[in-house]
Amino acid sequence: MTGATEQQSSTEASETSPHQGGFRADFEVTTERGGPSYGEMVEQVRTFMDKVRYASPTPELADEVIEDLKKLNAKLDTTLVDEWTSPSGTRIDLPSRGNITLPPYEVRNGGPEGVDAEVIFRRFHLGGNGVAHGGHVAVAFDDLGGMAAALRAGRPARTAYLTVNYRSLTPLETPLVLRTWVHEHDGRKNFVRGTLHDGDRLCAEMDALFIELRPGQA
Numbered sequence: 001m002t003g004a005t006e007q008q009s010s011t012e013a014s015e016t017s018p019h020q021g022g023f024r025a026d027f028e029v030t031t032e033r034g035g036p037s038y039g040e041m042v043e044q045v046r047t048f049m050d051k052v053r054y055a056s057p058t059p060e061l062a063d064e065v066i067e068d069l070k071k072l073n074a075k076l077d078t079t080l081v082d083e084w085t086s087p088s089g090t091r092i093d094l095p096s097r098g099n100i101t102l103p104p105y106e107v108r109n110g111g112p113e114g115v116d117a118e119v120i121f122r123r124f125h126l127g128g129n130g131v132a133h134g135g136h137v138a139v140a141f142d143d144l145g146g147m148a149a150a151l152r153a154g155r156p157a158r159t160a161y162l163t164v165n166y167r168s169l170t171p172l173e174t175p176l177v178l179r180t181w182v183h184e185h186d187g188r189k190n191f192v193r194g195t196l197h198d199g200d201r202l203c204a205e206m207d208a209l210f211i212e213l214r215p216g217q218a
């Protein structure tokens with residue numbers, strides 16, 4: 001817990017942070033924050049999480065890995081910034097904009113008509129019996145549904161509700177097609193639908209409401 005508290009206190013927004021309310025006022029897209037190796041760093045962490053999910057280390061190896069991780073965490077402690085200036089979530093040249101908490105996806109097409117992305121659920125997204133955890137499927141829909149709403153509205157939107165219907169099993173380590181689009185909008189309300197396919201097979205569907213934020217809205 002000590003580590004978590006220290007980390008929070010060193011990532012508070014600075015007075016000059018360029019944001020209003022709950023989201024960035026103007027969504028900042030970058031390709032340079034974090035440098036040319038940032039994507040590979042995130043990818044190596046994902047690979048590590050894949051291995052942690054399936055590893056059964058000896059006590060000695062677990063202790064060794066803990067010591068290595070403490071050293072890595074100490075290295076990153078020297079570089080922590082607030083959420084508005086972190087590369088994570090802004091790097092449009094990287095899968096999921098460099099956001100390690102999202103299932104990695106690549107947008108093939110995105111605009112006011114909707115978003116078409118390829119997503120891969122990794123080994124660490126395992127729910128059970130070799131397939132993806134439903135919560136991770138919902139996370140992918142949330143981010144790409146929010147993107148469809150934002151691209152249509154031209155400003156950020158926040159999820160008011162999100163329903164996922166799980167139609168068939170969602171495989172791991174398989175390129176899947178996730179599509180989202182605003183099928184209806186009314187004032188600040190964007191009713192967004194989405195589908196997730198493995199080839200021709202429908203894995204899941206989404207029905208969600210994203211509300212455009214007013215300037216300065218928390």
Ligand SMILES: CCCCCCCCCCCCCC(=O)SCCNC(=O)CCNC(=O)[C@H](O)C(C)(C)COP(=O)(O)OP(=O)(O)OC[C@H]1O[C@@H](n2cnc3c(N)ncnc32)[C@H](O)[C@@H]1OP(=O)(O)O
Nearest residue numbers: 027029092142143146147150157158159160161189209211
């Ligand atoms: C290339 C780069 C592009 C960049 C893309 C970036 C992508 C990033 C994507 C990231 C995505 C990640 C996204 C995330 O994960 S966002 C995180 C998860 N969501 C939240 O935490 C939201 C918490 N809730 C709120 O903040 C407020 O309640 C919101 C903002 C949603 C609405 O509070 P607000 O005060 O603003 O609005 P209002 O209450 O006057 O309501 C307005 C209208 O809406 C209707 N209503 C409200 N709620 C519901 C409901 N549940 N069902 C049905 N209807 C509902 C309401 O009746 C009214 O209708 P009407 O009377 O006008 O007809």
